[in-house]
Amino acid sequence: MEARRDNSGLYLTQTAYIQQLLRKSGMSNAKPIDTPFSLNKPLYADGSPLFHDTTLYRSILGGLQYLVNTRPDISFIVNKLSQFQQNPTVTHWQAVKRVLRYIKGTDTLGISFRPSSQLFVTGFSDADWASSPDDRRSIAGYAVFLGPNLVAWQSKKQAVVSRSSTESEYRAMAQVTAEISWLMSLLTEIHISISAPPTIWCDNMSAAALARNPVYHVRTKHIELDIHYVRDKVRRQFGRLGIHHVPTRDQLADIFTKGFFLASRFQYLRDKLGVRSALRLRGDVRINH
Template sequence: MMKDYEMTDLGTMRYFLGIQVQQSDEGIFISQGKYAENLLKKFNMLKSKPMDTPMAINLKLTSNDGAPKFDASTYKSVVGSLIYLTNTRPDIVHAVSVVSRFMSDPSNHHFAAVKRILKYIQGTKGYGIRYTQEKKAQLVGYTDSDWAGAIDDRKSTFGHVFFLGSKVISWSSKKQSTVALSTTEAEYISATSAACEAVWIRRILAYLRQEQNTPTKLYCDNMSTIAMTKNPVFHSRSNHLELRHHFIIKLVEDGEIELKFCGGLLGAHWLRIRRNSEVKRVGGWSNPRMGDHPGKLLRGLLGAHWLRIRRNSEVKRVGGWSNPRMGDHPGKLLRELPETKPCGLVRM
């Protein structure tokens, strides 16, 4: 092409639109470390004390919180920058989604939540995603939803994450467009949204000659939702839902999606605690420098999932799932969902 067109060969791509790309024989590592550092510097947070999680546990933000108003222009600027950072940071996508709801009329309370995200980034600037070659990688998805979690309009927040083999390739956390009347309804809407994402990914993979010859497994933690996808008769529980939310039934019938049950923590595919109380993996998320911090709180992928490790290495909570009898088992493999591996979000 250089014979016919005027162009310059810049060599192997290393930096593109704020995303750093490191290519080696082991694979490709993408991150936004420099972008994150510039963001912290811009908002005078570069010397702030790092936080362990991007959002406080059980934080509930509302529009009419009575707090003094914060400058909307500054708020939009920092939240917009955080939204772009989620391109390589699935660990902050839920927190950023929540604070982005108040861009039109932010208060000091809302900006305090934003500052916590920035403090979390301060301690995790080097995090990114590593992609390595895998043969016959299968697409697997996970979906979850709360119920009426938004105080202002009582809408539910849902999220999904997709892995191709052991690597995360798609993630999202959003507020639903309608008010769900039950947890089952909220999970059903969430599953349909995730199924649509799965169809889109399957088509891209087919175009790249990486066809998925088996149904894509989509895991959720609500048995009633799974039952609704297998029952073509819309009963009183679902006959009021918009037609588009029933698209998942067609996908299940056509063999494109297989909805499967997965109890407990959806966001974390597995968690291992070493003898020195180091959290090695949480949600497929590698954190090799977190050792010797038994009181650390770590953030999950899909929402208010959290984990606390006590000094005796007891896991008190994982994603809101109590496990009070797991103490004194620091080498115990606590969670391993079928056909899943770590996603490769690592610190360089």
Template sequence: MSQPEGYEDPHHTGHVCKLVKALYGLKQAPKAWFDKLKGFLLNIGFQVSTSDTSLLFSTAQDKLLLILVYVDDILVTGDDSQRVAYVIQQLNQQFSLKHLGEVHYFLGIEAQKLSSGILLNQTKYISDLLTKTNMLHCKASSTPYCSGQKLSLNDSSPFSLPSLYRSTVGSLQYLTMTRPDIAYVVHKPSQFLHAPTESHWTACNKVLRYLKGSKSLGVTFTSSPRMNLEAYADADWASSSDDRKSISGYCVFLGPNLITWSSKKQQVVARSCTEAEYRSMANATSDLVWIQSLFHELGLHIESPTVLWCDNSSAISIASNHVFHQRTKHIEIDIHFVRDKVQFKVVDVQFVPSESQLADVLTKPLSLVRFQALCSKLTLQLPPSSV
């Protein structure tokens, strides 16, 4: 620590200033603010969700009201517009609010109302990212993949601007919240943040060029009479050339709408393709159980059991076969977890042909035709003004 410029004491150079009041707030300030807000909402009849502590809800008078809090950004919604307006009025009496009306921009995510539902995208966020990386006027690409390229730890010379690489990959990771089509290709460069190379940066540039041509693409949500969950789980066995770990991918649909997805390297080395697929099924099942718990808490009925689609017959057989074999003892915990959910009819594991496996886009590079076909099935679309 050093004395601030203009306030140096030549006789006590080792002394520092004691702050009477922090200029930019304390680390505890967000927690104190949330505790105050939560206390007020609890007093007017809301409950804190045990599945997501930033979500508060009310089911009084058989009307569902939801409040989602991110520091000082708040979303309020429900199935009774009068109660929504009343809660906003109460909040405004207690706190100084800036009411922005219907949601159209929240934490970098744009919400656009369509005749069929809602489109979420991050067009402005992408434009800002392209400007930051000097790629705003680059040539657009039809796919985010570098053809024939497999990234590894020491595949080329070190990249000269590692801080630029890390900030770009971090920005791309936030972008995957509305873009499942780039989840896999962003996941790969993020493995090399500690030592990026020129080829890793080339892969990032390829993703940026793809985003240049698809800035307005986003995920859509439409109303549906059915409240059924289904998931697709897939894995790419031993795909990492550095440590031979596999890639897990899964996506979950509520009716026709894609609501969550994941592309992630497995933590341990799988000794077979079946094991890799089974670990991916376990990850998908865990997410399904969490979603079911959240919906049950909100009083929303979901058709059961939830169908989990997998394209590996051996992994499906293990889920329903109660005899342990010597070759599967090392994945016993995952086996018990999935089997329990199958036995209690929480999930129903079924076979899907590889050509119909939607989670492929989250685990491996694909041809242009298959990539575009899967993107359309993942309810990704452009806003009407961009079509």
């Protein structure tokens, strides 16, 4: 991992590690591509012949999982491909190679951290309802920012099937609430105070309203634990956790739940996460780890 620092902040990249992955997979001379995921080729558990080298698939995918530490922009597709490690198919391997082509063209990108005079905690949560074609479970994702900087993120298939988009979005909200709870406890332990109560942004109006509504309804009984967990944080902890609606176009967690037809949309969200090129730095100090 490489750390680069200048007056604008700190950049963490893994350029050398990416080159190592490309050599290991025989993709050093591959043609770069703008996005890591193709919507034209849906990924199913079955549907094509088994890939002949399961060990290679798992090894390269393990490398990509490590790369996610500085490249949140590939979290969604890496999580998706991780679901097929037991019996990867040729189609799955082709999807892995597309990710490799993407990181080949973006090997100087990394996560950036900028200084800020005010610290505030902001979370974004999202879910793509019933989007897994094999079991119709939802894909959930979240992003947590400390000031202007992304400090935690996740893309993950939910453990149970949700019966509505509101349910899947609320489960995602519970996940980001738990992450924020952990972060707030850490900040308290090291005696760092934040400027305002934390806020969560959700693009599902029903889920946001459910978090604020003290009236319990029988139709939400099956997600009772998640409901009470989030409401407890809203009412009693953090100095009142704020739950607000955000338009889908501004939902930064969108990048953790789905692929995009438009490369411009993907790149917009990637930039908003603070994934930028370290080559922009001038007079930087570089530290290799």
